[in-house]
Amino acid sequence: MTKPPFMNAPGPEPAEMLSNFRNIRFAAPDFLGHMQQKYGDIVQFSIPKPLTYLVSDPTWVDYVLRVNAKNFGKATIQYRTLALVTGYGLLAADSAAWREQRKVVQPAFHHDLVAEVVSHSVAATNEVIENISNKANEVVDLDHEMMELALNVVGTSLFGADFRNKSNKIVSATLSGLDVVVSRARTPIFPPNWLPTPLNLKLQRANKVLTKAVDKVIDGAASAPKNSIAGLLVEQLRIGSFNRKQVRDELVTFIVAGHETVASALSWALHLISRSPEIQQQLADEANRIYSGRNPEFNDYQNLVFAQAVFNEAMRLYPPAWIITRAAITDDVIAGIEIKAGSLIVISPWVVHRNLAVWSNPEEFNPDRFLKDLKPIAGSFIPFGLGNRMCIGRDFAMFEGVTALSMLAQRFEFTPTKQRVNPLPSVTVRPKSGLPMEIKIR
Template sequence: MDPAPANTDSRPPPAHVPLATEPLGILGSLKAARSNLLSILPEIAVRQPMVSGQTGIRWHMIMDPDAIRRVLLENVDNYPKSKTTKNILRPAIGDSLFVAEGAHWRWQRRAAAPVFSQRNMLALAPVMSAAAGRSADRIATTGDRPTDFLQEMVRTTFDVISDVTFSGDGTFDAEAVHRAIDLYIDEAAKVSLLDMLGIPDWVPRPARLFTGKAVGQMKAVADEAIEARRNRGPGGVPDLLDLLMAGEDPETAKAMNTSELRDNLLTFIVAGHETTALTLAWSLYLCAYDPDVQARARAEAQSVMQGDTATGEEAARMPLIRQIVDEALRLYPPAGILSRTAQAPDVLCARDIRAGDTVMIPIYALHRNHMLWDNPNAFDPSRFEDRKSVERYAYLPFGDGPRICIGASFAIQEAVIILATLLARFRFDLVQGRDPEPVMILTLRPDTGVWLTAKAL
C-alpha cells in the first residue's frame, strides 16, 4: 500500500500495548492470555510477515496480506474458526452465523444477508440519530466533570441495538440478556491451559461450567420475545427481528426457527453494540488526543448537519469523521485476533502448515505492521482519504472473505452518526493521568475506561 505522509508529531503515540520481546512458554503464555491476549503477541509480529512457534500446540501468526487472503478467501474451507473460539462462544450464542460452519452457516448467511441491505440500514438510521441525541443530552449534564465515555457509549449503542432489534416494544428484557452474556464472557471466555495444550474438547473447562444458569435464563427470555412477536406480527418500520423472521434462504426457501432466530439475535445484540461502543469510545479518545483533527471533524459535522443530530444521508457526506472511525478501528480493532484451525496441509509464506495447526491472524499486529503502514502507532486519519490505496488484506477490522462481518455497514453508519452528533455539540479533552489501557480478553477494550471532559459549545 502507499505509505501515509510521515508523522512529525513529537508527542508520544496514543495508547498501545508493549508486545512480548522474549518467548513466554506455556505458563507465561497462559498468564498473559488470561489478563491481556495482546500481550502474547511477539514484537516481531509487527515487523515480519509470519511468525511460528509451539506452545503445547503448533501455531502460526500471519501478517502477510497474500497469506491472509488465502486463509479467509481462497482456501477458506480449510480454515474454520478454531475449536477454542467455538468452545467459548457456542454455549451463549449456539450455532449462529458467528460460530456455524459449512452448509449450516451458508444457508443462514443467505437468509440474513438481505436484512443488512443499504435500504434497511438507512431505514434504521433515525433510531441511531435519536440515541445520539439522548446521549448528547446526558453529556450536557456532566459539566466539566471527568466522565467515562466507554460507559456512555455502551449505553448509547445499547439503546440503538435494543430499539432496532425489538422496536422497544417491551416484550424483551434486553438489559438482562446483556448482563447474562457479560457474565458468561467474564467467567468463561478466558483461555484455558487445557486449550493451549490441545486437550480434547470433551474434557471440561472448569471456568465454563458455572455460567449455564444465566445463559439458560437469557435464552428463555429471548425465546419468549420471539414467540410474542410471532403472535403479534410486525409493526410499522420492520426491525431486525421482523426482517429475520421474514427472511429465507433463496436457494432452499428455508427460514430460521425459534432457536436459530434467538441465537442470531443474541449475537447481533451483544456484538452489535459492544463493538460499536468500543469504536466510538476509542474515536472520542483519539479526537481528544489530537485537538486539530477534532476541530476539523467538528467543522465538517456542523457544516453538513441540518439539525441537532446527524441523519443517515448526512453521515455519508462526512468523509473525515468516517476516516476517524476507520483509523480508530485500525489502532484498536474490536476483534484483535482471529483464530483458525487448519484441516489439511497447506503452505503459507513458503512455510508448511499441518492439519491441526492453529493459524492466527493478529489483527492488532497486522494493523501496526511496519511493512504495511508508515508510522503505524501514530493516529493519522488521512491514511483513509483514498481507500483504494489501502491494501485490502492489510486492514481487516471486520474480517474479510465470505465470512466478513454481516453487520459492518450497520456499525459504520451508527458510529459516524453518533460521533458527528457529539463532535458538533462538545469539545472533548483528555483527563490527565487517566489514559486508557488497551486490553483484550474477547474484545479489545480500554481496561480502565475512556475518561474525558466534554465542554458544551
C-alpha cells in the first residue's frame, strides 16, 4: 500500500494503524513509543482529519509548548472531551479566556497554600499509615490508598478541613463523569451528547449532581478563608467577575487535575522503590535524619533531596499526564515538516522521557540522574508540561507527593506481590488492577 497523499512526514500507513487497533486503544503510551523508535522524532499518523503528528524531540517540544506557544492552542479533541466534565475551567480553557482565569486563580497558589498542603499531606499520610499498619504481612492495594490520600489532600486544600462532609457528592460525581471521558477516549466514534445512551445519561446525572453540590459549597463558603481556593473563587462570584458556572468549572477542574495525577505519581514511585530495597533504605535514612521523630514540616522539603529525586524519576518513567495535545492555529514548520493550520500535535511525556537521544538507559529506574547538577535540557523532562500552560499545581504536587513518599518509606518496607504491574492509560496512567504489596513495619 502507498502512503496517503495527505502524509508529509514519516509514519505508519493505514494498514499498520489498523493492525495496531488494540494497542492504540489499550496500550497507547507503548504504541506511541514504538512509533517514535520506528519513525523518529516527528511521526505522522495516517489520519486525514485533523492531520496528526507526534513530536518527541525536546527542541521541538519546547517550541510547541513554550517558544511559539501562541500558535498552538488547546482546541483539541482531548480537551473538548475533558470539558464535558470540567467545563472550560483553567485546564481546558483556551487563549484570552484562559489568560483572564489564570490571573484570577494564580494568587491562590501562594506560599501559604503550599505550606498548608504539607500539613494536609502529613495528616492524610498518617491516616494511611494508621490504616495499613494493622495489615502488616497482609496484601494491601497501595494504589487504592494513594487515591484516598490524594483525594483527601486536594479536598481539604480546596474546601477546608471538613470537606468530607461537604463535598463527597462533588467528588463521586466528578469521578463518575471522568469514567465517561475515559470511555469516550477509547472509542473512535461516539454518539452525540443529546442521545440518551447509558454513557450520556451517566454524564448528565454526574453534571447535575456537580452543579447542585457546588451550589451548596458556594452558599456555604462565605466563611471560607479569603485566601483559600474556594474562598477566592466565591469572592469572584460576589464581585461579579465569575458566574456560578465558572466557579463550578474551576472547582471541578482542580479536583480532576489535582487528584488522580498525584495518586498516580505516588503509586508508581512506590511500585518502583518496592523493587529496590537499597533505595527504600536510602529514603528511610533520609527521613530519619531530617524528621528525627517529629512530623514533617514545610521547611524540610528542601532537604529531602533524595525523596525529590525518587519522585522525579518515578514521574520520568510513569508521567501521570502521559499525553499533551495542541492544535496549530496558523501554518507552521516543525523539524522541517510543514504543519497546516488545524493540525493536531501530540506530545507524550511518556515517549519524550524515554527518548534515547536524551536519556541514557531510559528504561532503568535510577533516581541518581536527578541528583547530579546536570539540569535536563529544555523539553526533555516535562511531567508538568512547559511554557505558559505549565501546571499551576506543580509545587502543590511536589510538596504533597515528596512528603508522603518519604513518610511512607520511613515507616514501612514494601515488597511487591505481583511480577509485573501493567500501566493502564486513562485520564492519567495508573497501575492496571491496583498495586498489591506486602508491607513490613520498620
